[in-house]
Amino acid sequence: MSFTFHVPTRVFFGTGCIQENSAELARWGQRALIVTGRSSARTSGALDDMQQALDRQGITWAIFDRIEENPSLATVESGSAAARAHRADMIIGIGGGSPLDAAKAIAALAANNISARQLFDGAFAVQPLPVIAVPLTAGTGSEVTQYSILTDTESRTKRSFADRSVFPKAAFLDARYLHALPAPITINTAVDALSHAVEGYLSRRSTVISNMLALEAIRSFGTVMKALSQKTFSPDDRERLLYVSLLGGMVIAQTGTTMVHSLGYSLTYFRNIPHGRANGLLLAEALRFAEPEVPEKIAAILAALGLESLDALKDTMHLLLGPEEPWTPEELETFADIALLAANIANTPKVPGRNDLQQVLINSIITA
Numbered sequence: 465m466s467f468t469f470h471v472p473t474r475v476f477f478g479t480g481c482i483q484e485n486s487a488e489l490a491r492w493g494q495r496a497l498i499v500t501g502r503s504s505a506r507t508s509g510a511l512d513d514m515q516q517a518l519d520r521q522g523i524t525w526a527i528f529d530r531i532e533e534n535p536s537l538a539t540v541e542s543g544s545a546a547a548r549a550h551r552a553d554m555i556i557g558i559g560g561g562s563p564l565d566a567a568k569a570i571a572a573l574a575a576n577n578i579s580a581r582q583l584f585d586g587a588f589a590v591q592p593l594p595v596i597a598v599p600l601t602a603g604t605g606s607e608v609t610q611y612s613i614l615t616d617t618e619s620r621t622k623r624s625f626a627d628r629s630v631f632p633k634a635a636f637l638d639a640r641y642l643h644a645l646p647a648p649i650t651i652n653t654a655v656d657a658l659s660h661a662v663e664g665y666l667s668r669r670s671t672v673i674s675n676m677l678a679l680e681a682i683r684s685f686g687t688v689m690k691a692l693s694q695k696t697f698s699p700d701d702r703e704r705l706l707y708v709s710l711l712g713g714m715v716i717a718q719t720g721t722t723m724v725h726s727l728g729y730s731l732t733y734f735r736n737i738p739h740g741r742a743n744g745l746l747l748a749e750a751l752r753f754a755e756p757e758v759p760e761k762i763a764a765i766l767a768a769l770g771l772e773s774l775d776a777l778k779d780t781m782h783l784l785l786g787p788e789e790p791w792t793p794e795e796l797e798t799f800a801d802i803a804l805l806a807a808n809i810a811n812t813p814k815v816p817g818r819n820d821l822q823q824v825l826i827n828s829i830i831t832a
């Protein structure tokens with residue numbers, strides 16, 4: 465047996481975890497820049513709780529609340545200017561994956577004299593500022609990953625940088641902040657979390673430890689499938705989804721994602737399909753493509769979900785994710801070509817070629 469496992473984030477999970485652990489914040493800095501989207505940090509109550517915790521610890525704070533969905537390079541550059549203006553020594557991301565990923569980028573840019581595009585070049589000369597994460601969606605697991613995914617209009621896709629130095633130092637997961645998350649976003653993000661667990665389980669870089677976490681995440685997702693299809697969520701369901709998302713993040717931190725995410729980026733970039741939904745629309749057919757290579761793993765995934773077949777998984781995804789998304793022949797070519805350039809495609813158990821990717825897209829059309 466041979467593996468490495470690395471998740472350096474101190475995870476606080478449960479109701480009231482920010483209030484109860486405010487002393488953790490003082491370990492990382494004295495001048496915080498809080499990075500959020502436009503409204504959910506406020507409406508969820510998370511921003512209030514964080515501000516009170518920072519005040520209690522005597523930590524000065526400022527807010528940068530301009531992170532859009534799928535954050536752009538320009539936005540993280542403005543955020544880093546705000547961090548410098550505040551002389552921030554730590555960055556606190558509060559939000560879905562978009563503000564959390566932006567917080568990581570801002571932490572690196574604020575410490576290094578580089579442009580946002582240079583984030584993709586690798587190693588930073590100066591250690592990024594410490595990042596603290598408060599997820600407000602249950603999906604990306606960004607609170608426990610070294611990834612930041614940004615939209616690069618020049619290369620017409622989403623690109624990620626990965627660096628151990630941007631793993632959040634601490635993450636606070638309180639499911640109360642998700643109580644008003646609209647059902648469509650709850651579902652899309654939950655499917656992203658499932659996709660992380662499934663892709664991580666299949667990844668060529670999977671290990672015994674990541675597989676254990678992945679199967680636990682997939683089983684837990686199975687227990688909330690009914691709530692997802694009924695679109696009503698109890699506090700327990702919310703907490704369970706946050707747990708799935710956390711585990712999914714720990715998995716992909718080890719394994720990376722696969723062709724599902726590689727193709728999904730184009731669905732988001734060109735068609736504005738939310739990230740989790742993009743993955744979910746492709747998931748069953750991507751598994752069908754992988755099945756001859758790893759049949760026992762596909763069987764284990766279906767068993768963990770309590771589903772009989774890949775067709776049942778496809779039906780479930782379509783029930784959850786709604787109307788069809790037919791693609792044009794030109795789109796098939798563009799999406800496949802862009803996916804071939806994505807680094808994560810190499811993690812797929814049977815690495816797809818151009819035709820394979822187009823076929824997965826064709827097969828994923830819900831109805832003709």
Ligand code: NAP
Pocket residue numbers: 500501502503504505508531532533534535559560561562563565600601602603604605606609611612613622641642643644645646649653656739740
């Ligand atoms: P998101 O883009 O962060 O947010 C989507 C929407 O949900 C926003 O309108 C946001 O509003 C709203 N929202 C968030 N939390 C809410 C809450 N608690 N209550 C009500 N509304 C809420 O969504 P996401 O799916 O979590 O993140 C997607 C991004 O993460 C993509 O860029 C994706 O590529 C990336 N990602 C990263 C990783 C990683 O490992 N780092 C993995 C997978 C995906 P506000 O704008 O007001 O906040």
Ligand code: FE
Pocket residue numbers: 604656660725739
């Ligand atoms: Fe994802």
